[in-house]
Amino acid sequence: MLYQRGMITAPNVVLAGIVGSGKSSLAKSLYTRSLPFGRRVYVPGDPKGEHTAVAEAVGGKAIILGHGLRNRLNPLDEGHRPAAASDAEWAAQLASRRRDLIGALAETVLDRQLTPLEHTAIDLALADAVRSAPVPILPMVVDRILSPDPTDDPEHRLAEDGRLVGHALRRLVAGDLAGLFDGPSTVRFDPTLPMVSLDLSRVTENSTLISVLMTCSSAWMEGALADPDGGQRWVVYDEAWRLMAYPALLRRMDAQWRLARHYGIANMLIFHKLTDLDNVGDSGSAMRALASSLLANAETRIVYRQEPDQLGSTAAALGLSGTEQKLLPTLGIGQGLWRVKDRSFVVQHQLHPDELAAFDTTARMTGALALADWDSSAEGSAPCRIGAGSEACHGD
Ligand SMILES: Nc1ncnc2c1ncn2[C@@H]1O[C@H](COP(=O)(O)OP(=O)(O)O)[C@@H](O)[C@H]1O
Numbered sequence: 001m002l003y004q005r006g007m008i009t010a011p012n013v014v015l016a017g018i019v020g021s022g023k024s025s026l027a028k029s030l031y032t033r034s035l036p037f038g039r040r041v042y043v044p045g046d047p048k049g050e051h052t053a054v055a056e057a058v059g060g061k062a063i064i065l066g067h068g069l070r071n072r073l074n075p076l077d078e079g080h081r082p083a084a085a086s087d088a089e090w091a092a093q094l095a096s097r098r099r100d101l102i103g104a105l106a107e108t109v110l111d112r113q114l115t116p117l118e119h120t121a122i123d124l125a126l127a128d129a130v131r132s133a134p135v136p137i138l139p140m141v142v143d144r145i146l147s148p149d150p151t152d153d154p155e156h157r158l159a160e161d162g163r164l165v166g167h168a169l170r171r172l173v174a175g176d177l178a179g180l181f182d183g184p185s186t187v188r189f190d191p192t193l194p195m196v197s198l199d200l201s202r203v204t205e206n207s208t209l210i211s212v213l214m215t216c217s218s219a220w221m222e223g224a225l226a227d228p229d230g231g232q233r234w235v236v237y238d239e240a241w242r243l244m245a246y247p248a249l250l251r252r253m254d255a256q257w258r259l260a261r262h263y264g265i266a267n268m269l270i271f272h273k274l275t276d277l278d279n280v281g282d283s284g285s286a287m288r289a290l291a292s293s294l295l296a297n298a299e300t301r302i303v304y305r306q307e308p309d310q311l312g313s314t315a316a317a318l319g320l321s322g323t324e325q326k327l328l329p330t331l332g333i334g335q336g337l338w339r340v341k342d343r344s345f346v347v348q349h350q351l352h353p354d355e356l357a358a359f360d361t362t363a364r365m366t367g368a369l370a371l372a373d374w375d376s377s378a379e380g381s382a383p384c385r386i387g388a389g390s391e392a393c394h395g396d
């Protein structure tokens, strides 16, 4: 609304707070309450699987990925073609999108930037794979990096140049991530649904691999997102601190955030503390600058409860006053300091009892009993009183 009135110019939201402070619940309220106004919601990677029930409740779809499950997503899918693009423009867009993605995946697994030689190895392998199949899949690219077409490699040096990249990517097709992104897609991304979420909770816990998955899945959604006629949409990165540690992902996110306004997209980035952004790259590095620009590109910054050792850095990052800073450790569940551009508000997020039942992440107990309990507790008083310790209401 503020965006429509021109009071803010960037619709992106950054939300930080300790585990159990109510971040995900706020996100779920913000996006579900916007559905009746025609907004759509995409969650490109949900490591805890906590948006799945919400997606199903609102008539959307959750795609559950995991070892031993049938679902596959091909990150090299052509995706959605904008109506305005000519054949040549489309071919160029597609080639650069695929090149960027494979490069980002390789950098994430290698945990360093690629060399020019490695970029060339990827380029030639991709071009070769595209020639051999209309929709290439990742194993073809890996094969061609490890054993390049002899006509591309008369001096037999290309294979050597691409060896490390080839083996890094091989992890996604034959290693611990095999079976998720290594074949033709078995599901379609339907951008007309009110909500689509990628549930990664069945993927074995490992931060590098989850980040790789989030890169693949956000790229997979990107084709459909990059449509200026797609209407207004939320893209929610819950548990985003997992992404922040990877420069390649950060660069992609930064590019997406810059385009957000053009495409009618509001990004929501959820993490624990603002210093998650500081852990990116060395101090003063280009990566650190990128991380700060993500923060700068969000005119709405919501700070939930912070650990005492975080207060100084949070205050510095957001330019908080002494009073605002003192407030942070006293915030209860669902309470936050909202900084909208240069104005500050203390906001209590009121969860409707039905929202609480649908969003709850503490109740490990399942089924009607759990719901009945929550209903009765919601009847008389606030279900989770402000100021309750994080033990009473934690999410992990
Ligand atoms: N505004 C709120 N009012 C009452 N209870 C809340 C509120 N927000 C969150 N909770 C409770 O706290 C629990 C943890 O919230 P969650 O959003 O998962 O925290 P986080 O994502 O910060 O770890 C939820 O399951 C819910 O029961």
Ligand SMILES: [Mg+2]
Residues within 6 Å of the ligand: 023, 024, 025, 238, 239, 395
């Ligand atoms: Mg959460």
